[in-house]
Amino acid sequence: MSAPVRHRIPEATVARLPVYLRSLFQVAEAKTATISSERLAELAGVNAAKVRKDLSFLGSYGTRGVGYDVEYLLFQISRELGLTQDWPVVIVGLGNLGLALAKYGGFEARGFKIVALVDAHPGKVGQEVGDLVVRHVDELSPIVAAERIAIGIIATPSSSAQDVADRLVAAGVTSILNFAPARLDVPDQVSVRKVDLSTELQILSFYQQRQGAMVAPPRPGLEGAAEEVALA
Amino acid sequence: MSAPVRHRIPEATVARLPVYLRSLFQVAEAKTATISSERLAELAGVNAAKVRKDLSFLGSYGTRGVGYDVEYLLFQISRELGLTQDWPVVIVGLGNLGLALAKYGGFEARGFKIVALVDAHPGKVGQEVGDLVVRHVDELSPIVAAERIAIGIIATPSSSAQDVADRLVAAGVTSILNFAPARLDVPDQVSVRKVDLSTELQILSFYQQRQGAMVAPPRPGLEGAAEEVALA
DNA sequence: GCATGTGAATAGATTCACAGCG
DNA sequence: CGCTGTGAATCTATTCACATGC
Numbered sequence: 001m002s003a004p005v006r007h008r009i010p011e012a013t014v015a016r017l018p019v020y021l022r023s024l025f026q027v028a029e030a031k032t033a034t035i036s037s038e039r040l041a042e043l044a045g046v047n048a049a050k051v052r053k054d055l056s057f058l059g060s061y062g063t064r065g066v067g068y069d070v071e072y073l074l075f076q077i078s079r080e081l082g083l084t085q086d087w088p089v090v091i092v093g094l095g096n097l098g099l100a101l102a103k104y105g106g107f108e109a110r111g112f113k114i115v116a117l118v119d120a121h122p123g124k125v126g127q128e129v130g131d132l133v134v135r136h137v138d139e140l141s142p143i144v145a146a147e148r149i150a151i152g153i154i155a156t157p158s159s160s161a162q163d164v165a166d167r168l169v170a171a172g173v174t175s176i177l178n179f180a181p182a183r184l185d186v187p188d189q190v191s192v193r194k195v196d197l198s199t200e201l202q203i204l205s206f207y208q209q210r211q212g213a214m215v216a217p218p219r220p221g222l223e224g225a226a227e228e229v230a231l232a
Numbered sequence: 233m234s235a236p237v238r239h240r241i242p243e244a245t246v247a248r249l250p251v252y253l254r255s256l257f258q259v260a261e262a263k264t265a266t267i268s269s270e271r272l273a274e275l276a277g278v279n280a281a282k283v284r285k286d287l288s289f290l291g292s293y294g295t296r297g298v299g300y301d302v303e304y305l306l307f308q309i310s311r312e313l314g315l316t317q318d319w320p321v322v323i324v325g326l327g328n329l330g331l332a333l334a335k336y337g338g339f340e341a342r343g344f345k346i347v348a349l350v351d352a353h354p355g356k357v358g359q360e361v362g363d364l365v366v367r368h369v370d371e372l373s374p375i376v377a378a379e380r381i382a383i384g385i386i387a388t389p390s391s392s393a394q395d396v397a398d399r400l401v402a403a404g405v406t407s408i409l410n411f412a413p414a415r416l417d418v419p420d421q422v423s424v425r426k427v428d429l430s431t432e433l434q435i436l437s438f439y440q441q442r443q444g445a446m447v448a449p450p451r452p453g454l455e456g457a458a459e460e461v462a463l464a
Numbered sequence: 465g466c467a468t469g470t471g472a473a474t475a476g477a478t479t480c481a482c483a484g485c486g
Numbered sequence: 487c488g489c490t491g492t493g494a495a496t497c498t499a500t501t502c503a504c505a506t507g508c
Contacts, residue, residue, distance in 0.1 A: 268490090
């Protein structure tokens with residue numbers, strides 16, 4: 001059931017697998033049966049050697065002289081990412097952002113299903129959002145257990161983020177996506193990823209400031225290399 | 233008026249400066265005058281040697297045997313990030329996510345000011361959000377010019393993302409924060425950073441699937457890509 | 465012939481460990 | 487003496503270049 005685990009897959013590679021997955025979905029819609037590393041690289045915005053090396057960590061799924069079978073590769077990457085099942089997710093915090101996430105339909109298509117909404121504020125509890133009713137954060141444990149939730153999204157103010165993380169962990173959640181601009185202290189077995197909008201803007205600001213009219217774009221993490229900047 | 237640029241600052245370091253900044257604001261509120269790399273590392277969730285090396289790229293702002301002056305360091309990092317001024321920002325796309333971002337008050341405090349909202353949908357145009365009125369995307373150029381906007385946030389469905397990016401670039405925007413799950417093709421001078429919620433969840437799914445055993449919380453600031461957003 | 469798969473080379477980031485200085 | 491600043495060592499990631507095998 002679980003993936004082969006031929007090698008230990010590098011973190012940087014794991015972070016790119018979802019990008020390849022998306023590109024492959026596009027290609028699959030166009031009824032293309034096979035794809036070369038060159039073409040996939042172009043769609044994903046990376047370099048072809050990187051694509052080949054990344055895919056080689058999953059196994060030898062390509063055919064020399066031909067390329068990769070799109071459907072087969074889609075399946076292999078999905079399996080590697082654990083997306084052959086749907087993961088139940090809880091959103092904690094239903095302010096502007098939490099609500100936007102709750103209403104966003106794009107997760108379902110990608111292997112995730114929002115199954116519970118939780119907030120600490122009495123005014124929020126009981127509210128209906130889509131086909132879910134917001135429940136109180138004190139009920140987190142039974143909800144997580146009942147719905148077999150493994151992934152939690154924190155969309156609260158940062159002042160409550162650590163408390164919420166503690167509750168999620170206590171309830172048995174082992175993966176957390178944190179939108180609050182706060183560092184979370186969690187046990188080693190728990191994975192945390194952070195999305196911080198202000199941080200992203202500040203990084204853009206850095207590169208923006210350095211260019212006035214010169215050079216040097218940053219790079220979101222994909223290709224490209226920063227050029228040198230002349231001294232002021 | 234721009235920073236000293238003693239060395240070229242590594243990308244990984246740039247991505248951590250906002251984290252240090254936030255930690256320093258906390259510390260400053262507590263009226264602490266100086267801070268050691270050890271303590272700052274703890275607050276930022278990184279290792280102390282990394283803090284020292286990162287800060288050393290900005291200059292020698294610490295005092296041996298003592299630590300760093302909090303206020304001074306705050307200023308230096310802010311300056312390096314270009315946050316001594318407020319950047320005017322436009323949000324394109326006012327679906328659930330765009331609206332949530334528009335209503336989110338956290339940017340102002342961090343050096344950014346949302347000065348314009350733009351959408352292509354007639355139903356959206358004219359709507360009031362906070363103290364702004366949504367304007368039509370066709371007016372982008374004059375708006376960008378009038379407000380001296382350098383940073384644009386794309387919160388549209390991915391099908392429009394490239395078109396919006398082209399318009400932003402044509403209007404003179406040189407930094408883009410992209411929430412749409414699409415790769416953007418832009419000129420070299422333009423910086424793009426991408427925030428992709430589904431990708432983040434998929435990365436969590438990978439580690440979740442490899443349960444119990446090792447943990448490997450991926451890095452927050454750099455790579456990432458894949459899906460996200462926008463709503464209709 | 466042609467595109468994969470992969471060792472080897474290079475580049476970049478992190479960590480170590482200690483010299484240097486207040 | 488304590489903590490910064492930094493070369494050196496290590497680890498991770500990227501890119502090159504070509505042998506391999508369809």
